[in-house]
Amino acid sequence: MSTAGKVIKCKAAVCLEVKKPFSIVEIEVAPPKAHEVRIKILATGICRSDDHVVSGSLYSPLPCVLGHEAVGVVESVGEGVTSVKPGDKVIPLFVPQCGECSTCLNPKANMCSQNDLGGASGLMPDGTSRFTYKGKPVHHFASTSTFTEYTVVHENAVAKIDAAAPPEKVCLIGCGFSTGYGAALNTAKVEPGSTCAVFGLGGVGLSVVMGCKAAGASRIIGVDINKDKFAKAKELGVTDCVNPKDFDKPIQDVIVEMTKGGVDYSFEVIGRIDTMTAALASCQLNYGTSVIVGVAPSASEITFHPMLLFTGRTWKGSVFGGWKSKEAVPKLVSDVMTKKITLDPLITQTLPFDKINEGFDMLRSGKSIRTVLVF
Structure with missing residues (x-):
């Protein structure tokens, strides 16, 4: 039965307050609006930048669905989306590429003006959230939010990749x-x-x-x-x-x-x-x-x-x-597939998603290079 156009209830790891473990709860994920893409996440890496938010050293409005290094499959798309379609394997992009702003048009630059870094609104480009928990909005993170079974991103913040690429490895192309x-x-x-x-x-x-x-x-x-x-x-x-x-x-x-x-x-x-x-x-x-x-x-x-x-x-x-994200990510994945790049040495362990707090403990103790969570 198709979930397109419907609210999806799913499991997410929500950061409710700083210096506390993630709460694994059921949230509601709204359908994508025009030029948006809803993604079923397959695997996501644990990055130090996520932990900076948990520790309080990096500001992001809470409550929030963190995570920004992932691979997923497009579940549905909003009106006007042309670069991806349902069923495509994709990587969400924490640095979008709109292709129209002065940065995107400059060959020497890559930090698209549509990013949600720095000031961090924690919202979609239209100023609203697609996540709710107990009837209240939950913030997004860095245009991606991947610590959830389903997320919604703007079309500018997603890149289609090789359908055969292993999610638990190439998710590292999304950031680290x-x-x-x-x-x-x-x-x-x-x-x-x-x-x-x-x-x-x-x-x-x-x-x-x-x-x-x-x-x-x-x-x-x-x-x-x-x-x-x-x-x-x-x-x-x-x-x-x-x-x-x-x-x-x-x-x-x-x-x-x-x-x-x-x-x-x-x-x-x-x-x-x-x-x-x-x-x-x-x-x-x-x-x-x-x-x-x-x-x-x-x-x-x-x-x-x-x-x-x-x-x-x-x-x-x-x-x-320095990569122009939407252009470079598929090429980097191709380099992994042709063994020009090997990611295996960077992955210390792979854990089920509900072990996210254990994964962060390993990061903080210096016992892991990269922990990948799989759904």
Whole structure:
């Protein structure tokens, strides 16, 4: 029996208040309006950005259905939708691509003006929600909301992918892998023979490592305070692992000494303002480039000495690895299918959706790179 045009009751993990476990409850998901798509989620990854909302360090209005790294199947579409149809396998896009705004039209940019990052309204583009719980609206998150059996997104925020792609693997294309891999290839534009330092060796940091290796970097220094991450990092391309706890001087000084002047490229993939300035200072002072990939707490402000930039360093930010989402995601999935990209090393475990709180505990304890939840 078709569910098109009807309200669907389904299971969702709702963040009702900060610093509390997710509540797995039954919500109502309204049908898609014009230019919207309703998706049945098949698999979704647990990302540190979701946990930033749970911890209260990143603002998003509550109650909220979090999650932004997923694969699903289109259940139904609203009037005017042309890029996908019911039955298509898709990836929701936390950075949409409308194809019409000044950012989308600029070949150097990818952060479409239709995004719901930064200010975070927690609503669909028309200013309303498609989720209700106990008769009251529940907020969306980052244009996606994937911690639910069904979600609704705008057509600009969904990409059709290969029908044969394994959901429990290619869901990482929705955020973690693409964000890190693209930061190296698109944002920094790492060159063959260059030296790199990656601060933070979680799922996104290791994806940066994979991007640096794919670009031909000759030396990749991995920086993390959790030495248990070093074996996997070396497996993926890190040549030197350093733990700041092992030194009695700033880690940037250690890296500058190791490289006789600083690395060509550094990447901050933690989301801390102190490591952002340390990553910048670890670059060669005249031509080094540092890329901020990690999401800092909402109230953060950086203070640094202007000389860090005056001498010639470049400081950049990277959102979704610089990819134009709707165009790039299907191609990245194709690269997985042809084994140009291997995602398996990034996936620590796969759990049923109702074990979501257990998955977040593993993330917080540093025991997982990526946990994938399957429905």
